[in-house]
Amino acid sequence: MKIVDTLNSFSNMFCSFITWNRDGRPINSKDKDSPIYNKKAGYGKLMKKLVSLIGYYRFLKCYNQKKMPEILIASHWDMLLLAILMKKNGQLLIYENLDIPTHENLWVLGILRNIEKWALKKADAIVFASRFFADLYPDFDKPQFVLENKPLSVSSICELKYGGLKKPFTVSFIGAVRYGDILVNLMEAIRGDNEIQLYIHGEGADLNRLMTFSMGSSNIHFTGRYEVDQLPKLYMTSDIVWAAYPNKDFNVKYAISNKYHESIQYCVPCIYAEHTRLGDFVKEHNLGYVVNPYSVEDIRECIDYIKNTPEQLYRTRECLKRYIDKEKTWKEQFLPFYQYLISMMKKES
CATH class of the missing domain: 3.40.50.2000 (Glycogen Phosphorylase B;)
Structure with missing residues (x-):
């Protein structure tokens, strides 16, 4: 469109x-x-x-x-x-x-x-x-x-003010709720850790399955459908955004997620799947993080690392802000x- x-x-x-x-x-x-x-x-x-x-x-x-x-x-x-x-x-x-x-x-x-x-x-x-x-x-x-699929306006709207992390540490998924097996791994990685809050913003084919899976978990939240003009708020109330898709899929290995462009727009880093061209790219330029999306332990270790090193997260946000001029x-x-x-x-x- x-x-x-x-x-x-x-x-x-x-x-x-x-x-x-x-x-x-x-x-x-x-x-x-x-x-x-x-x-x-x-x-x-x-x-x-x-x-x-x-x-x-x-x-x-x-x-x-x-x-x-x-x-x-x-x-x-x-x-x-x-x-x-x-x-x-x-x-x-x-x-x-x-x-x-x-x-x-x-x-x-x-x-x-x-x-x-x-x-x-x-x-x-x-x-x-x-x-x-x-x-x-x-x-x-x-x-x-x-x-x-870049935003029509690519000027950065974020203000970098180093003041540590949000409390509690906030992880968000923003988009069509699909690839349920991968999102289940994310939910399993943070389940029961009240220092981390996970927000699922959006709707899709796997939404009901994930809501059922999350029952009893006080740190997992579903907000439903959102409008495009809500994107700035959703990103800027997040410490990190989940953008890791199943890297066994041939298309995922080469695709570039809308979340990559949104991440630069709002200076909020994403977590991407390893062994993908996009994952390799963001790792090389320090624009985000990569994980094995099939490993609950790897996801947990990655999120804990980000949560426990706020100065490194701030440097990544700085890299995102500078990189916008290269796109x-x-x-x-x-x-x-x-x-x-x-x-x-x-x-x-």
């Missing part, structure tokens, strides 16, 4: 979106006039999704024939497959590589990556949602852009992409 909104901020552009409402959620008033395919197909149910894709493809094809936009942007590799089937002569097709195809079975993973590689032959350009994705596509010789803003990274679109539209006209 950020690409849509940014393109629409230019007077010579109009961009709309088509999406699939897979979980039957209510449509907000802002999007009620947008083309939305309403058919339930629960997440994690691959076969049901594949069957439902036929209906979604027909929906997309009909809209494309009716509107015939000059540019198609396909988000995710499965949408790229549908886009190449409905693309008409003269239309520009851009692959928005939000996530790498991933699967726990290496054989299946190889098949998915080969399907994506074949589909990319039909794409005119690619947009990477992570700077680390580009290394996985050395054979793609068409225009490439990196558009990470491109959303507008700076978007400009080359916008210029490319303009140049291609002029060629077609």
